[in-house]
Amino acid sequence: MGQCYGKTNLAPENDATAATTDETTAVVARSGEVPPSPLPGKGTPPRDSLWSSPYPHGGGGVTPSPARGTPRRFFRRPFPPPSPAKHIRASLAKRLGHAKAAPKEGPIPEEEAAAAAAERSLDKSFGYGKNFGAKFEIGKEVGRGHFGHTCYAKGKKGELKDQPVAIKIISKAKMTTAIAIEDVRKEVKILKALSGHKHLIKFHDAFEDGNNVYIVMELCEGGELLDRILSRGGKYSEEDAKVIVLQILSVVAFCHLQGVVHRDLKPENFLYTSRSEDADMKLIDFGLSDFIRPDERLNDIVGSAYYVAPEVLHRSYSLEADIWSIGVITYILLCGSRPFYARTESGIFRAVLRADPNFDDLPWPTASAEAKDFVKRLLNKDYRKRMTAVQALTHPWLRDDSRPIPLDILIFKLVKAYLHATPFKRAAVKALSKALPEDQLPYHSAQFRMLEPNRDGHISLDNFKMALLRNATDAMRESRVLEIINTMEPLAYRKMDFEEFCAATISTHQLEAHEWWEDIASTAFEHFEREGNRLISVEELARELNLGPSAYSVLKDWIRNTDGKLSLLGYTKFLHGVTLRSSNPRQHR
Template identity: 65%
Template sequence: MGHCYSKKTTSVAVNDAVSSAVEDPTPASVQTTPFHSPFPAGINPSPARTPGRRMMKWPFPPPSPAKPIMAAFRRRRKESGGVTPERTAEQEGEGRMREREVERERERGLDKNFGYSKNFGAKYELGKEVGRGHFGHTCWAKGKKGDVKGVSVAVKIISKAKMTSAVAIEDVRREVKMLKALSGNAHMLKFYDAFEDANNVYLVMELCEGGELLDRILQRGGRYVEEDAKGIVVQILSAVAFCHLQGVVHRDLKPENFLFATKEDDARLKVIDFGLSDYVRPDHRLNDVVGSAYYVAPEVLHRSYNSEADMWSIGVITYILLCGSRPYYARTESGIFRSVLRTDPNFDDIPWPNISAEGIFFVKRLLNKDHRKRMTAAQALAHPWLRDENRPLPLDIFPIKQVRSYMRATPLKRAALKALSTALTDNELFYLKAQFRLLEPKDGCVSLENFKAALARNATDAMKDARVSDFLTIMEPFSSKKIDFEEFCAAAISVYQLEALEDWDKIATMAFQYFEQEGNRRISVEDFARELNLGPTAHTLVKDWIRSSDGNINFIGYTKFLHGVTIRGSNTRRQ
């Protein structure tokens, strides 16, 4: 069943699944897996062993870009009596006593009654343990009566003793609600029921007997061949696209959290473990740092992120599938964070020269440190590396979000975006055409009602809990507005995503040529500064973006105008 656990009570849970930093005794020349051994030096690891989840056992290195996060780790370790090499046995005992006292204090006054059925033992026969995580474990079980009689299931058992805060209790409630709402999708585990007793909460789910994606990677010598990797990535993206449409961000995507339904080579892949997941609307940002260090996105470390963080994690997984090593690696959490924030993955060494150019560019698009330039899950499925004309694309919330911004834009900004849409390549048009069709246009046009109806057709209880449709409220003043496909393209495109393309310069040049003919006009420095939302101090800079000959916007001004600019103060800290 893989590692199952609930989110820690603290908002800092990045290292729940970080491998040990002990150096792998296996010579580098014969390493076939990206996962370093959790065993002490001198003890050979099992080639099929899953990386450990324990915390680091030695002091952290000097301050890093992740200094606030590391300070939180140290505070948590001090409060819980965490073990370090310098601690004596007596100190460890005292630490455990203090930990128990803290837990008892926290538990006082907490209501751990979830209202779930209490007859688990009467309905299921519990069997052997098949997985263990930080807050609980997973066991095989078989139904004893009713519709599940004779059915083998997986039971995730979450200890109530470890629910030491109201936040932890709410996390379990949310996980159960998500599992119920999302279980109808082909790449989600079927959820049967939730039970509880005085000690535990029991989540009964579909049993996947094919093992973890991590195990399959190891069985294949550490990586997949490119064609087989594509099939895995398509399934991962399909699952994540469904979650994101519902307003659910997983926040802990990694090979250990994907299971194969059966042992067959072509078995369906299922995403598991929503213990760290949360609801988020397209126009909101999350700020708690959770996940697994090797897969955490830069913006998570900066405490401002949305569903794009999951796409970064998928980029890391795809990198591992194709080459067998992690794109970011260090011996400590702080080192990993520094690597994620500052370094770029290696695409030069074997086997990357043998990977297709489209495959490499696909991974680079997902591992872009600017989250605005990453593809969404639906866009990734439309990428030339994965595109299948016979596989329908899922509805994507992203173009709806973009249209909402377009409706609020000035006439000049709309003209600039319309010019940009005329230079789109076939790849971008393929995705936009699919999304437009999913809105079910009437007489070749769509309106606010089409957006609402499309969301309603795909809604689950999770979408309602995330209040995804609420962000359309701001479009109510434009409820009578209808847009055709041409205007939809202008409204739905992302300048930042287009900038990430290799042929961006060509696209921008073609767009400006159209803008010169159809949308450009004479504009004053003051008016252009207002269009860019800049103050009087920026007038000198803006002046350089207007041609002195006719007072029209020049090419540089056009590109700046498309995505806006940020004028940094003189006291801006150097990066």
């Protein structure tokens, strides 16, 4: 699908090694290789700045196309992959219907006939308006990709009369799989449902005829964020980087609250509204996005190689995958290099899974401690330890007390867990909240204010319900985010003050990401010893953690022989609880 802004087309449609300006296109190159840029002439040495490897073994730099800073997109697998680092060309062919990319032995004629019949049976009717030609006059083409192309256009009548817009023209002939059709349908649904954020591309309408789907959106003529990164040689000052990161976090926090995970955040998918230096950015390309319920985990592998989160490759992920991608973007802005680099796609995946970002080489030794901590807390391989987009907005590197902070869906998840916890567990987290680091308090204070406490300084279930409704769009209803209120029913019969709210909305895993976690845990344990620690048997502790007798031998080491109470080790282990993988991961339609 073409992008919604004016940009010179740099790659022909059938060039298998060139990048395209198509939002949902896959770049198919020689097996496993990162395609070189089509721009430099023969013999041009690779640049050593923006895209050079931070790893000693990475070889020289690779110059990407300014239109695409990733080697290729990779797409959903309908079956478990043998390894997350295997080349995915075959699954790409399955998604897009490329027979030539199928296994070498190929289908027998009967299978080919069956595949052709299946394609003919696909329902390519979307129910969109049929009068596109009467409403818009199409101008020049500005981008082309696998599914179609993007054009300038101008409204001929109606609300958009004489207004310039961007038209994504998506070829129905190239929708050869049910997944491809569903991608188009879902992208329009998400764009239509999300509304009201200044950094989100504005959707106007969708149309169709026998040949194409037409998506009408606002025109952004300032180019991609990637173009500006390249024009600067790849490095931003911290102050300039903050301006960009704030806009990214703001719109992603909005999407996450609405129950939408983008799944393809990268510099190519942020467009500037104009060529002005202070122009706003807009998030585009929801072709790989999806609605997600608060406690849901997805399992289909999608995204772009350099920006993909480890848990996506492990096929169990949620909103935190977007946060990882923001961490990659921020790393690039601050130092001009990718944090994870290799010359092949499988090498990139291995680096994402196993390697740590380089914070030793220039310019990191001269970067502020806050900037480094910010990036590290986004690029934590344990998704439970990453900040949310809203928490990142209150991080010391970005904090501005005069800037309003949005509502965070995380507080609803944590309060729900707190309400269903045992009294002993609630006592443990209350002690932990009293050791809360100073830099965490602005986040909790802002979220408590968003709930608009009653005059007596307390909140109830109604406060949570009204806070969600005030921020609801059609996307929130589609993703069923509002249903989380039903799981918070115990709060209907009681109230919560700020102190208890802090205890309820604290994340042990996130605190563990702090360098001074041991000090936090020790201080919390002192409070717990005075106020909540009590005699507990191994059997009772196992019941608290929902464990069977096989765990008794481990749990007995958590309890002191002297008085039968939890030790410091037992307290910290108890706070973590037991993480159970979902036994029913969502299968994609």
